Amino acid sequence: MVAPLPMPPDCPHWAYGHDIGVLPRIFEDDITLAVMERTLPEALRDSVAAQLPPAAKLDWHWRGAPGEAMRADLRRHLPAPDRAAALLDDIGTIASALAFLFDTGTIGIRLRRLDEAMCPRFHVDNLPVRLVTTYAGPGSEWLPEHAVNRAGLGAPRADKPAIVTDPAAIGRLGAGDLALLKGDGWIGNEGRGLVHRSPRPVPGETRLLLALDPG
Numbered sequence: 001m002v003a004p005l006p007m008p009p010d011c012p013h014w015a016y017g018h019d020i021g022v023l024p025r026i027f028e029d030d031i032t033l034a035v036m037e038r039t040l041p042e043a044l045r046d047s048v049a050a051q052l053p054p055a056a057k058l059d060w061h062w063r064g065a066p067g068e069a070m071r072a073d074l075r076r077h078l079p080a081p082d083r084a085a086a087l088l089d090d091i092g093t094i095a096s097a098l099a100f101l102f103d104t105g106t107i108g109i110r111l112r113r114l115d116e117a118m119c120p121r122f123h124v125d126n127l128p129v130r131l132v133t134t135y136a137g138p139g140s141e142w143l144p145e146h147a148v149n150r151a152g153l154g155a156p157r158a159d160k161p162a163i164v165t166d167p168a169a170i171g172r173l174g175a176g177d178l179a180l181l182k183g184d185g186w187i188g189n190e191g192r193g194l195v196h197r198s199p200r201p202v203p204g205e206t207r208l209l210l211a212l213d214p215g
Contacts, residue, residue, distance in 0.1 A: 013145055013192075014171075023101060023180055026129060032182040032194040033142060040135070040176040047086035048135040051079050051113075052206050058113040066095030066107050074111065087135070094178065095212060098131055102214035114207040120200055122163045124153060124193035125183035130213050132179050137207030138199040139173030142181075148195050163195070172199065 014033040015025040026034040040048070051058060056079040062070050071088050075081045095107050114137070122143060132140055147169035152161045164170065173179050184193035201207055 013194075014142075020097065020178075023097075023178065026180040026182055029188065032189065032192060034180040035173065036178040037174060038176045038178065041086075044086040044090055044135075047083055048208060050083035051087065052136060052208060053079055056113070058111065058208070060109075060111045062109040063106065065105050066092060066099050066109075070095065070109070091210060094131070094133065094210070098212050098214050102129075104215045106215055108213040108215075110209075110211045112209050112211075114198070114201070114209055115205075116201065120198055121156065122148075122153070122195050122197045124195055125181065126185050126193075127183045127213060128186040128215075129183060130181050130211055132173070132181065132212075133177060133210050134173065134175050135208040135210065136175065137201055137205055139175055139177060140179065140196055140209075141199050142171045142173070142194055142196040144169050144171065145192075150191070150195075153195070 013030055014035070015022050015028075015031050016035045016037060018037050020036055022036050023034050025031050058077070058079060060074055060077040062073060064070060071092055074091065075084055075088060078084045078087075091109070091111070095109060099105065099107050122141075134140065143164065147164060147166035149161050149163055149165050152163035154160075181194045181196060182189055182192075184190055186193070198209075199207075
């Protein structure tokens with residue numbers, strides 16, 4: 001397969017907006033990141049906080065239709081199910097919207113509490129696309145193309161160059177933002193997947209991450 005031509009360094013490959021209409025821009029050839037910026041309402045913030053008591057574990061997986069069975073399964077795994085209504089509603093809405101956007105009846109979902117970085121090294125996903133949102137703690141970090149040396153990606157080795165060529169260019173998603181990250185597995189995007197990583201939480205900081213894969 002012929003590798004795609006590199007994107008010009010002055011060509012933005014991301015799209016930000018405040019309504020859901022920005023997310024379909026991920027289908028544009030040059031876009032590898034589409035972000036719907038949002039501020040979590042107080043009821044949702046309270047619902048999220050209730051699921052993060054000290055020392056509680058939360059690592060929930062689901063693959064199937066984004067319906068009532070999904071909500072019931074998630075409720076059973078939450079530390080505070082009696083205070084979960086707002087969180088359940090939000091996750092259900094996001095999953096249904098993603099299923100509609102990609103015309104699929106199956107969504108893979110993971111909701112995970114993190115007290116340390118899950119993937120602290122900048123990397124590219126080999127899947128076509130993933131939606132992520134951070135309910136608590138710092139959001140995922142990403143690199144614009146001009147700040148990446150892709151020769152440094154993959155398993156670290158002493159002879160590999162640094163991945164980040166401009167540390168000042170590192171972007172971070174905000175808490176609550178809905179972000180579609182296009183990977184190397186998207187047809188026609190081979191070698192151009194969004195370079196991103198999990199942030200490093202400060203000691204005592206907790207992160208709640210939701211990740212969804214269509215299909």
